[in-house]
Amino acid sequence: MPDGTALLDRELVERVRAYDPRADADTISRAYAFAAKAHVGQTRDNGEPYFTHPVEVANILTGFRVDSNSIVTALLHDVVEDTPVTLADVEKAFGRDVARLVDGVTKLTRLELQSDRSKQAENFRKLVLAMSEDIRVLLVKLADRLHNMRTLRFVRDEKRRRRIAAETLEIYAPLAERIGMDQVKTELENLAFRELQPDAYASILARVAFLRGEGADVIDRVTEDLRRMMEEHGIRAEVTGREKSPYSIWLKMHRRNVAFEQLSDIMAFRVVVETVDDCYRALGVVHSAFRVVPGRFKDYISTPKPNGYRSLHTGVILPGAQKIEIQIRTREMHEVAEYGVAAHWSYKEAGPKPAEAPRQYRWLRSLLEILEQASGPEEFLEHTKLEMFRDQVFCFTPKGDLITLPRGATPVDFAYAVHSEVGDTCVGAKINGRIMPLRTELANGDQVEIVTARGHTPNPAWERFVVTGKARARIRRFIHAQQRAQNIELGRSMLVKAFRQEGVEGGERVLESVLKAFKQASIEDLYVAVGSGTIGPREVVFAAYPELRPTARAPSMLPMARGKPKPPAPAREAPAAQVPISGLVAGMAVHFAGCCHPLPGDRIVGIITTGKGVTIHTADCQTLESFAATPERFLDVSWDLDPTAQQKHVGRITVLTANQPGALSTLTTIIAKREGNIVNLKIVNRTPEFFEMLIDLEVRDLGHLGDIIAALRASPQISTVERARA
Known part of the structure; x- marks a missing residue:
């Protein structure tokens, strides 16, 4: 190993040992050498050796104070993806735990290379599954994303840069917040904001710099005043002040719909004390010294956030009408706020697995429940965004258990948060002892009692007002199951009728022979496709018995009418000079059917009507069933559009x-x-x-x-x- 590499290796080991004297220095050094050799000759977009990336990811993780295996995973996280090294090689050299972590990160990296929206959704689904097995996968992934965002400017493709920044803002920053890593969340947001809205980012930075120049001593003066007040009341405290981040300022401007000049609370101060009792004493000192901003006090000590964050927040007004925010917390609370899940060391001390931990991972269990209910990755991504992006309200069960919900949540959301079966069988709710409608929005501190009835099923109308991803996914699953059952029955009856009308046998053996032609996995899926109108019943008959297919002048698909055929709706006539239809006799009058309103892009059929010319229908229009007995009236027509014409x-x-x-x-x-x-x-x-x-x-x-x-x-x-x- 070259001397320079050995020096960097020792620096990394010392950084880990500074917070964990028990760290396995030998394994970290071996991983360092292993990865350096695997990535030799590879470079990044900025021209640097590729190995600088895993080293920087490992350095970021030392700031999270993670265990040795996480550091080793960071060093190796790209070797399987970008070098000839296999997962078996990693397991042989570093053990099963490291190999499993590397495998989890590698799978996500492979999916990230796809820009397709459905691939992004699948990526997120796999991330949730991986971090439910071991939260360290997410820690490594966040460090990997953070370093990639720090070097994003070197990516030449602008579309790729914007895609990565948008994904960071939509998925990774909220996940960092969910596990309590506020510093990581803030940096990810600001880096993504700089890429997506460079003008707004530069404008806010310039305005903050101008304010800083006008009142350069404000932060220092307020910090000193707060420190002095704490000392006078015998409270040992560490006081710091800072400006809020550009992205949080921009977000506040948009939420409140105000200009930058109207924002007065762009400064925040933190008071770190020794005990919980000191927190409330310090709050009393602050409130007795300054006027309080109404509605800005939040007690996250008695009701912590789902990510374990605890602190007192309050807004006060300084002399001169300047508003500031003050956060008061203990040293232990500050550790959790800074390092999130890494502060708990649950994975080092053989503690509970993430999916089993009581409060800290409750949000993760809710994501897993959504995953079970969602019909696909895109729906899962949609529901989990609902889960992650909203402010919260805190409600209680009659026994006093705390239920955290997004703002705007209803008793139905509350019921599903208690248990999926409670939500499914919910028939009513009492809020603070009074029976209230199920669409009522819950407020902080509400006590909610859910009334259930055995055998009751979800009401499809609930989907219009629920706000949690879990509730919406569960309701949609029920609706889909109900619709599928209805379509199976309808499709089965339509096919029985179609085969009977042609006088041929249509049993399961016949239907199985045409599944491949219609790309259906099972006979039930074929019934669903027919019942929903995706496949016409006669198309199935003709696929099974090709000799029965009508001549070319007959329509290619004539779905059976569901019930008594309806008379054709009034048609609208198209001007002769603007008829975009081929296959017609010159001078023939043309009308577009009012029953199906055909549009360019639809498969169409022409029906000859004596004295009226030709009426154009979509090929799956139910009205065509009324003409089935006279196939000679059908014309084989198609759209003949002029791409330069702007026809409506x-x-x-x-x-x-x-x-x-x-x-x-x-x-x-x-x-x-x-x-x-x-x-x-x-x-x-x-x-x-x-x-x-x-x-x-x-x-x-x-x-x-x-x-x-x-x-x-x-x-x-x-x-x-x-x-x-x-």
Whole structure:
């Protein structure tokens, strides 16, 4: 080993031994040499030897004061991914524990290389599973991400830089906060903010520097005043002051919708005392010396945050109307605030596994429960973001147990937080002894008693007002199961009818023979696809018996009507000069069916009507069933669009939205922003809670309509949006 490398190796070992004299120096040195040899010849984006990255990750972890195996994992975390070294080699040299940790980090790194949204969701799902087995995987991953963010400016691809920064802000910074590592969270946020909003970042830095120049002595003066007051009251305290981070200032500006000049509490002070009793004594000293900002006092000592954070927070007004924030905590509380889960050493002292620890990992257990309920990685990511990004309220069970929930939570969220079965069988709730609606928002200190009934099932309407990821995932799972059961029954009956009409056998053996053609895993999945309209029943018959397939002039798919066929809805005529349809006789009149509103991008069929010309339907329109007996009336047509022309077509959607002020304004604004044009709007049903509308929109094509539907579904005021088929 070169002398320079040996020197750096000794420095790392000494840093670990400074907080853990029992550290395994020999294993750390061997890992250092092992990784240095494996990465030889590799470089990073900034031109430095690649090995500088794992060394810096290990150095960051020494600041967390982690155990030797975590340091070894940091040094080795990229060898399996980026070098010929195998996991078996790592296990042989360093043992099963290190190999398992390296494997966990390696799997996440492989997935991170994908920029696709679903891959990011899958990455997060695997991260939750890995850290539920061992929280050290997350510690190494956070250190890895922190060093990558510190060197992000050297990445040449701007899109990649922004993707990494956005992922950091959305996932890793909240996770750092969840495990109590506030310093890591703050640095990740600021580095991501600098990349995503460079102008805002520079502006806030400049304004803070200007204020610092105008009142350079404010922090020093207030720090000295607080220290003196503590001494006068016999309280031994360490007092420090700082400016709030650029990202937290920017976030506050947006939440309060105020300009920088209107923010007055951009300074925070910390008072670290010896005992819990001293915390409350110090609070009394501060409140007796300064005017208190109403509503800014928070007692996280009696009701700690889910990540174990404990402290007293208060806001006071200095002479001159300057507002500041003061945090008061003990040395032990400060250790937890600084180092988070690493301060507990639960993994070193053979303590409980993360998934079993009582309070500290309760949030992690809730993520695992969401994982069990979510139908896919993207839904899991959506629900866990709901879980991580909200402020909190603290409520109590009738026995006095504390339940922490996101702000805006309801008794249904509370019920699911107590237990999944309590949520499923919830029929009512008492809040502070009074029966209240299940959609009531809970407040800090509420006592909530859930009324249950055996055999009761979740109400699909709950999904419109619950806010926790666990509740929403559980309700959606029930809805999906219910819909699947209905689609299985419907699909089965539709196929039985289709095979009977053709006079052929349609048993399970026949259906199994066509599963591969329709890319279905089982007969039940095929029933679901038919019942939901994804596959037409006759398509299944024709796949099983190709000789029965109609001639080319017949439609390729004629789904069976669900019930009595409906008469065709009034069609709208298309101007002759603007008909974007091929396969028609010159001069023939063309109409677009009002029952299915076909759009460019839909598969279409033409129906000849005596004296009226041709009516264009979508290939899966239920109205086509009424023409099944006269296949000679079908025309094989297709779209013939001019890519340079800006033609508009009318699509119809059905919308269920909350009956509250601003809902209609939100809906129309979303449509307008996406260049849609409302040509007709009809309210077909209205209740005190919601109203249902049919809306006709001018759009370019099916993709344009899909974009509008997706944007509407993203609005919290809009419950459901579907394309109308009648």
